[in-house]
Amino acid sequence: MKKDINITLLLLWISALLLLILMLKQLPIESAMTWINGLEYYQWVIWGGINSIIILIYVYRWLLINNGIDFKTNFLKLLLVRQAGQSFSYITPGPQFGGEPLQIYWLWKTDNYLGHKAFLSVALDRIFELWINFSVLCCGIIILMLFSNTDITVWYYSLIICVVMVIGIFLFGRLLISHDSVIISRLKKAIGYWQHSPRLKSLTLHMENVSKDAHSFFIRKPGVFYSTVLVSIIGWMGMLAEIWLVLEFLKIKLSIIDFVFLVIAMRLALLLPVPGGVGTIEATIFWVFTSLGLNTFDVVGMIAFIRVRDLAIVSAGMIAFQFLMRNTILQEKPDQINPK
Numbered sequence: 001m002k003k004d005i006n007i008t009l010l011l012l013w014i015s016a017l018l019l020l021i022l023m024l025k026q027l028p029i030e031s032a033m034t035w036i037n038g039l040e041y042y043q044w045v046i047w048g049g050i051n052s053i054i055i056l057i058y059v060y061r062w063l064l065i066n067n068g069i070d071f072k073t074n075f076l077k078l079l080l081v082r083q084a085g086q087s088f089s090y091i092t093p094g095p096q097f098g099g100e101p102l103q104i105y106w107l108w109k110t111d112n113y114l115g116h117k118a119f120l121s122v123a124l125d126r127i128f129e130l131w132i133n134f135s136v137l138c139c140g141i142i143i144l145m146l147f148s149n150t151d152i153t154v155w156y157y158s159l160i161i162c163v164v165m166v167i168g169i170f171l172f173g174r175l176l177i178s179h180d181s182v183i184i185s186r187l188k189k190a191i192g193y194w195q196h197s198p199r200l201k202s203l204t205l206h207m208e209n210v211s212k213d214a215h216s217f218f219i220r221k222p223g224v225f226y227s228t229v230l231v232s233i234i235g236w237m238g239m240l241a242e243i244w245l246v247l248e249f250l251k252i253k254l255s256i257i258d259f260v261f262l263v264i265a266m267r268l269a270l271l272l273p274v275p276g277g278v279g280t281i282e283a284t285i286f287w288v289f290t291s292l293g294l295n296t297f298d299v300v301g302m303i304a305f306i307r308v309r310d311l312a313i314v315s316a317g318m319i320a321f322q323f324l325m326r327n328t329i330l331q332e333k334p335d336q337i338n339p340k
Helices: 002-025 029-037 041-068 075-090 100-110 115-147 153-178 180-190 198-220 222-249 256-269 280-291 297-337
Strands: none
Touching: 041 075, 041 115, 041 198, 041 222, 041 297, 075 100, 075 297, 100 115, 115 153, 115 198, 115 222, 115 256, 153 198, 198 222, 222 256, 222 297, 256 280, 280 297
């Protein structure tokens, strides 16, 4: 087991280093260093502080979700699990997903062995993330279609996809909550032929528990649900503040509509199946600056900020990943020495 974990850690570190090399190749190093060296110490502190606050806000949201499903976890554990999972997601195709199975594994193994709660905890966190993200994208795209000078047809397909995702996630949630008993009964009927299988019986039990906890979260604890939505919105406001701060540091002045244009374009670029958005983010920022008639030399400064932030987050996440995996090994050793 320990050998397998060490191999996994080695492969992940190699993947992260390869991604770092790819990011550096995309970046004009000399120009980027000019921008970085031109910043004052207090600017780095403010910028780092805002990014840290954003991370803590989303960890707090996850803690609210866990409290809503009566899953007892502590803030520090969730911080480690979230950052480790996100660092894994970052090096997979599409930086939005990839680390969720590991997050479920860590919550399941290191807490109270409630597998269905660990699954529901991660699932609800990702559902809120997607639903809020696509909702904000819809609002941003509509604003651009109404007030921007760009061609409206540029945004049609993006708006359709975002609206479909928002409605789809909402309907999926309603289906699971309102018709959970029907879904579970059909699942039991589908696996009825293999009803003596202990694994399938366990699957049915997990589904029932997930359905019960999800129903409790959305129906019986509306205060927790609305608090989670509010914290998600605050997290988005923090991300907007971080981008605005970068523009201020680079002395780039944008109107509100142009700022929305930049933010929406960057977020859409992150949806593409490219590890870390490497290449797509750079191309998107260059396209936006060109479209707005801005100095394209400033693109280098903004990309430098983004990649320095990504490097710091991924590095911290990989350290958390290594800690969690080794901690899991230590917890499993007593079971191997004294098997039940």
